[in-house]
Amino acid sequence: MKREKMAPPLAVVVMGASGCGKSSVGERIAAQNGMAFLEGDQLHPPQNVEKMAQGIPLTDDDRLPWLDRIGAEISTALDASQGLVISCSALKRSYRDRLRQAAGGRLAFVFLEGSRDLLLSRMQARQGHFMPASLLDSQLQTLEPPAGEPGVVTVAIDNALDDIVALACKGLSGMAVKGGD
Template identity: 85%
Template sequence: MNLEKKALPLAVVVMGVSGCGKSSVGERVAAQNGMPFLEGDQLHPAANVEKMAKGIPLTDDDRLPWLDRIGEEIRAAQKASQGLVVSCSALKKSYRDRLRQAAGGRLAFVFLDGSRKLLLSRMQARQGHFMPASLLDSQLQTLEPPTGEPGVVTVAIDGALDDMVALACEGLRGAAVKGGFHAG
């Protein structure tokens, strides 16, 4: 199910706490719509990764330079008239607003929402990721759900990956038609 070109935002951020499936969903949404995918975690400064690997939650001061790097990537893609799908936790409204500002308003979010129990089981099952399951509760405490924000599609994470991707794409198309964000 592809998004219509005219309804496609130039940038989509797939957001949520660790373990929700941002990378998996983001990669598939990007692939289905002929857009590049950027793993936001790759833009974290080494100090942030080291801190999280030690089980120490990030502060706003830690996150802001990372969010600015993601914003720069979004701006660069838009300047080149290219679409981009990015995975980024975007836990607080102020973080999402910072990304919206970088994107000049042409930004949509897919919020992957799930229970603590499911998130914890996913985090405990994954191999080789720097984010320990012990940080889940701090992420959930930091999370400000994007309820009522424009251009946000919420997808429950308790379904199959293909279903989650289909719901994300359908929601993005619907948000574009309703004017939930500016199409590119």
């Protein structure tokens, strides 16, 4: 596939349930476009990581400070006229709207969509991640797919990684993302 590039400064959230490949896809989108990549999981407060490691699903109250940290990173990058790609599950519309607000409208999402079976097999195969496969169903129950929302590119994860990245970049390059007001 032809390699598409986006026009920075732009922030992109690579989103979806655990195991969908947010980090791998996000890193490649960032590298292909000369943008920084930030692993959203690194911004979780320690108590969130501990809860998830124990198999306890996060609540909205747990997630909001984390989303605000992600929003602040996005805002800082955009204020400095730097593009940023960040991984974040962004499971609910209200979470995505919170991030859109922090970005002043200069935010796009890549939704990595896959079946429960594929997500589960990926989660079971990965090593050293704090998120246990037992939390997948709670994530899928929380997920509000972003169908019809502005600034969203949806890519199926049952493609090869290079194809997923190419499809995401192609969708992003065709997207008109407004500048700040």
